[in-house]
Structure formats: C-alpha cells, structure tokens
Amino acid sequence: MINKDVFHGFLQAIHHLPEMAQPDALTDAERLVRAKAVMRAKTDRGLALDLEACVNCGYCSEACHFYQSTNDPKYSPSRKLDLLRRVHARETSAFAPLKRLFLPDITLDDLKEWQELVYDACTECGRCSMICPMGVNTARGVNVMREALFEAGLAPLELTAVAQEQAGRGTVFGVGPDELRQTVDLLRSQGITIPLDEPQADLMLVTTVIDVLLFQDALAATARILNHLGVRWTLRSAGFEAANFGLLSGSESLQKAASQRLIDEALAIGAKTVILPECGHAYPALRWEARLADGRPLPFEVLAASEFVGREITAGRLQLQPPQDPSRKITYHDACKLARHGGVVDEPRAALKALGMDLRETTPTAEQNWCCGGGAGVFLINRAEGLRHQAWGIKREQIDATGADTVVVSCGSCRLNVMAGAEADAWPTTIESVVEMVARQLPG
Ligand code: SF4
Ligand code: SF4
Structure with a gap:
C-alpha cells in the first residue's frame, strides 16, 4: 500500500530542491570555456559520425513525445544536438577552418537556452534513434550536452542539489x-x-x-x-x-x-x-x-x-499460484532504459504472463514503446511539470486503448510520473509494480 502522504511529501521536497543547490563561483567566460571543453573532449568518432550524418529529414520528431505532444519545433530531437554539432563543425571536424568562416561560435545564452532542451525536454529515451534512417544516437549526444552544462554549472538546480548531496x-x-x-x-x-x-x-x-x-x-x-x-x-x-x-x-x-x-x-x-x-x-x-x-x-x-x-520463472525455479481474479486486464509499460536501451523485454512479460491474468500489449510496444515523459531526472525538474504532463498524455492514451484496468511498471521513476499524471487527470487505472504482483502470488 502506497502512503499518499509520503508521495505528496516527496513532491513537496522536489519543490524545495532549488533552495538547496550550492552556488559556484564560475565566471560567464569560464562557463563557456568549460562547456566547450567537454563538448570537444566527448565528441569521439561515433558521436562525430552521428553529428555529421543527420540529414535534417525530421523523422525523429515523429518519435519524440516532447515534440509530438507540443508540436513545438524546438523540441525536435535533431535540434537538441545543434550546439554540439556547431562546436564539432567549428572545432573538431575535418573542415573546421572553413566552417569557422561562416558558422558563429556558441554563446553563454545558447547554453542557457539548451538547458531546457536537454534536461526538461529529453528523457534520453532513445525512441528517436529507432526511427532515424541514419541511426543517429540523439540520447548519447544529449547526455554529452548534459555533461557539458553540468561542468559549466548550468544544470537545473534540482539535479544540481541532489547531485551535490x-x-x-x-x-x-x-x-x-x-x-x-x-x-x-x-x-x-x-x-x-x-x-x-x-x-x-x-x-x-x-x-x-x-x-x-x-x-x-x-x-x-x-x-x-x-x-x-x-x-x-x-x-x-x-x-x-x-x-x-x-x-x-x-x-x-x-x-x-x-x-x-x-x-x-x-x-x-x-x-x-x-x-x-x-x-x-x-x-x-x-x-x-x-x-x-x-x-x-x-x-x-x-x-x-x-x-x-x-x-x-522461465527457468522453472519460480512458480506462482493462480490469481484471485484471472479476468483482471493488465498492460505493461516498458521503461525505456530497460527495454529500448537494455533489451529487457521478454523477462518482465514472462513474469506477467505467469500471473495468469489478461495481459494486453500497447500499440506500439516493447522497444517501440512510448516513454512516460518523466525519466532521466525530468520528473525532478519543477519547471518541466507542464511539459512532462503533456508528454504523459501520449502514454496515457496508449494505455487506455488497451482497455486494461491496471498498468504494471518496472521503474520507480516511471511509477512516480504515472502516479502524478494519474492524480492530475483523475485517471482511474491502477498502477502496479512487477515484483509486487509476482510476490502476491508466491506459493505458501
Ligand atoms: S531522423 Fe535522423 S537524420 Fe533525420 S533529422 Fe532526425 S536525427 Fe537527423
Ligand atoms: S531520446 Fe527520447 S526524449 Fe530525447 S529527443 Fe529522442 S525521442 Fe525525444
């Protein structure tokens, strides 16, 4: 049983995180230098290939819940890497001397603008890479941008506070x-x-x-x-x-x-x-x-x-008792970091099938599953609340379309985000965890 007071206390604690972040003593010039140093150092051959391979076709936007739920072009995946692409073009690419003639250098204002794009508006879910015809790994580039911004003291205060702690x-x-x-x-x-x-x-x-x-x-x-x-x-x-x-x-x-x-x-x-x-x-x-x-x-x-x-369960070492209600309709929300990044798709489903309930799949599902909108620390960023709630709407509709009365998750961050979304929308679907459901049907 989840203690709703603790849940609301946790949400309140998130609101107070910015007050806990310790300020740094970096000058504006130092922030820019530090961010660019990380961007240069982290642009290895693989990332350089990603940055150069993008043909601006825009397919990735169709895959991104932040773009899809807002229709705002600034949230397109390819744009999130624009600063990194510009630094690479000017400083580490084969034609850097030529590129410097017509590509402007990035500024501190650019970095501040990109803070929202790579922290609030990207859960590093990797869905865009599944659709990109060039296989661009946007999530990796976004992670490098986060490293650059953190090094420059420009990470969101909420994440800075917890990281400092x-x-x-x-x-x-x-x-x-x-x-x-x-x-x-x-x-x-x-x-x-x-x-x-x-x-x-x-x-x-x-x-x-x-x-x-x-x-x-x-x-x-x-x-x-x-x-x-x-x-x-x-x-x-x-x-x-x-x-x-x-x-x-x-x-x-x-x-x-x-x-x-x-x-x-x-x-x-x-x-x-x-x-x-x-x-x-x-x-x-x-x-x-x-x-x-x-x-x-x-x-x-x-x-x-x-x-x-x-x-x-698959190996036969764990058997479960039949459920109290075999007609219960359940669906599974794949956590992006497990399914898309980690290939953990069959195992949670093996556990859920063993429950003996009416398991329904979302469309799309597994590696193509939509993100809930709260991962990669987005849930902790206060100003991102509206954006992630819009993104959550895609997931909610997808779950509703299955007709399931229960959504089962295997990630605490997803669970928090789904709980917050459910509370805001008065959404009646029950939210469960894989291990809790399995443990309820242990023999004995
Ligand atoms: S789908 Fe790939 S190539 Fe097309 S814009 Fe997005 S990142 Fe670039
Ligand atoms: S990794 Fe996910 S959230 Fe980030 S740009 Fe790609 S689809 Fe959007």
Missing part, C-alpha cells in the same frame, strides 16, 4: 544507511526476512531512495521472492543506493563514484549477482557503463529486478 554526504533526499536500517526494521517487524550487511552472499540486492521512502512494498516483494528462492542474499548499508545522480545531472565523476560504492560492496561480499531495484536509469549506470577501477568489466552479473524474476 550524493557527492558530498553520500545520501539522496536525506536517505542514507540509518534510513535504510529503519525501513529494514519496519519490514522485519512485518515478518519479512531481510538480511542486512551479511559479510558473504551470492547475491547483493540494491535498492533506492524511492523504495526506502515510498515503494517499500517493492523492496519487501523482492525480499520475499529472494527468500522463496532460497538465495543467499543481502543488502549492504555502505552501498545500497542505485539512483545515480551523476548520470542524471551530467556529472561523470559522481556517476563513477556512485557506481563504485555498489561495486566495492559487491566485491567485498563475493557476490556473483547484483539485483537492481525497479529503477530505469540504474540499469545503464551499473550494467552498461560501470567498470572496475582498472577498466575491466565487472566480475559479477547485474540484473534488473523484473529481469531476474522473469528469468527465474
């Missing part, structure tokens, strides 16, 4: 080891076995601030599934936070440091598998982008919770 105190929204222990104690008092700080384990479960504060049932459900499977597992209080505000804000150093905390704990206990919570961006942060300090791949497997559960 995670980099400084190691907490996120004030949640650290003590708050984790309180939630673990609460769940233990409800009869759920939750190993914490075990010195050795085969599997390390990672959680996130949203689950510790709000979606405690998701943490409890994952624990119950692991206990049912008889896995030797643990949470680790020194490294439990999967939310990575380095990735979301554009701080590469924080991204690495936040991942390193998890890696250190997994190595310390000899974990063979790390299970991430229902959190979209945690998946690319640890699974695809994290490495050992010497650059080698991680020596353990990283799985999303819904991916793990689906695999266990």
Whole structure:
C-alpha cells in the first residue's frame, strides 16, 4: 500500500530542491570555456559520425513525445544536438577552418537556452534513434550536452542539489544507511526476512531512495521472492543506493563514484549477482557503463529486478499460484532504459504472463514503446511539470486503448510520473509494480 502522504511529501521536497543547490563561483567566460571543453573532449568518432550524418529529414520528431505532444519545433530531437554539432563543425571536424568562416561560435545564452532542451525536454529515451534512417544516437549526444552544462554549472538546480548531496554526504533526499536500517526494521517487524550487511552472499540486492521512502512494498516483494528462492542474499548499508545522480545531472565523476560504492560492496561480499531495484536509469549506470577501477568489466552479473524474476520463472525455479481474479486486464509499460536501451523485454512479460491474468500489449510496444515523459531526472525538474504532463498524455492514451484496468511498471521513476499524471487527470487505472504482483502470488 502506497502512503499518499509520503508521495505528496516527496513532491513537496522536489519543490524545495532549488533552495538547496550550492552556488559556484564560475565566471560567464569560464562557463563557456568549460562547456566547450567537454563538448570537444566527448565528441569521439561515433558521436562525430552521428553529428555529421543527420540529414535534417525530421523523422525523429515523429518519435519524440516532447515534440509530438507540443508540436513545438524546438523540441525536435535533431535540434537538441545543434550546439554540439556547431562546436564539432567549428572545432573538431575535418573542415573546421572553413566552417569557422561562416558558422558563429556558441554563446553563454545558447547554453542557457539548451538547458531546457536537454534536461526538461529529453528523457534520453532513445525512441528517436529507432526511427532515424541514419541511426543517429540523439540520447548519447544529449547526455554529452548534459555533461557539458553540468561542468559549466548550468544544470537545473534540482539535479544540481541532489547531485551535490550524493557527492558530498553520500545520501539522496536525506536517505542514507540509518534510513535504510529503519525501513529494514519496519519490514522485519512485518515478518519479512531481510538480511542486512551479511559479510558473504551470492547475491547483493540494491535498492533506492524511492523504495526506502515510498515503494517499500517493492523492496519487501523482492525480499520475499529472494527468500522463496532460497538465495543467499543481502543488502549492504555502505552501498545500497542505485539512483545515480551523476548520470542524471551530467556529472561523470559522481556517476563513477556512485557506481563504485555498489561495486566495492559487491566485491567485498563475493557476490556473483547484483539485483537492481525497479529503477530505469540504474540499469545503464551499473550494467552498461560501470567498470572496475582498472577498466575491466565487472566480475559479477547485474540484473534488473523484473529481469531476474522473469528469468527465474522461465527457468522453472519460480512458480506462482493462480490469481484471485484471472479476468483482471493488465498492460505493461516498458521503461525505456530497460527495454529500448537494455533489451529487457521478454523477462518482465514472462513474469506477467505467469500471473495468469489478461495481459494486453500497447500499440506500439516493447522497444517501440512510448516513454512516460518523466525519466532521466525530468520528473525532478519543477519547471518541466507542464511539459512532462503533456508528454504523459501520449502514454496515457496508449494505455487506455488497451482497455486494461491496471498498468504494471518496472521503474520507480516511471511509477512516480504515472502516479502524478494519474492524480492530475483523475485517471482511474491502477498502477502496479512487477515484483509486487509476482510476490502476491508466491506459493505458501
Ligand atoms: S531522423 Fe535522423 S537524420 Fe533525420 S533529422 Fe532526425 S536525427 Fe537527423
Ligand atoms: S531520446 Fe527520447 S526524449 Fe530525447 S529527443 Fe529522442 S525521442 Fe525525444
């Protein structure tokens, strides 16, 4: 059961984030220099190819929920990379000396204008790349733009505040080891076995601030599934936070440091598998982008919770009881970072099919699924509220068209955004999580 007071308290906390951001002492000239230095350094061969390959056909706009829901050309995916394209053309492309003759240099005002385009108006969902005939990876370019703006002290204050907190105190929204222990104690008092700080384990479960504060049932459900499977597992209080505000804000150093905390704990206990919570961006942060300090791949497997559960069901190690109501109509919302970026499509569906309910697919679905509009930190940016709500409208219509009475998600950020959208629209559809639904049908 979700505590609506905690949900509304979380929304209130977001409103106060800008007050918590610590100002920097950079001059305007320094901001421009720093942003351009990142843009130059990060434009490798792949990104240069993307920037040069765009033929301005505009197909990608059809795929972007921010453009589609507003019809505003400034939100077209190709435009979001215009500054990066200009810096590349003038400074790192083969014809740079020639381009400098007629292409103006970027300005601080340009950077300030692009803050909205690459933070508020892009969830780095990757849908535009699926449609682009040239295969341009706009999400990657947007991420580089975020890194450039963060380095210039021009990230939105909300993301800056949380990134500063995670980099400084190691907490996120004030949640650290003590708050984790309180939630673990609460769940233990409800009869759920939750190993914490075990010195050795085969599997390390990672959680996130949203689950510790709000979606405690998701943490409890994952624990119950692991206990049912008889896995030797643990949470680790020194490294439990999967939310990575380095990735979301554009701080590469924080991204690495936040991942390193998890890696250190997994190595310390000899974990063979790390299970991430229902959190979209945690998946690319640890699974695809994290490495050992010497650059080698991680020596353990990283799985999303819904991916793990689906695999266990497919392998026959996890069987579920029949549902109380087999006629319940459910549909699944693919988190972009899991499905489109990570290929986690079949596993959550295997879990949902095993529930024995009436599972309906949205159109389009899976890798082509529309984003909910709140990912990549957009949910935390106050001024983006109207824009993301417009974008959410596409997702809502898509879900409604299935006739489902329940939408199941596997990402806490999506869940927050869908909950906020549902509240604003008085939308009656029930919002569920994969692990919670599976745990309800565990035998015994
Ligand atoms: S679809 Fe690809 S080539 Fe066409 S405008 Fe978009 S990014 Fe450029
Ligand atoms: S990655 Fe997603 S949100 Fe960003 S421009 Fe492409 S379609 Fe739009």
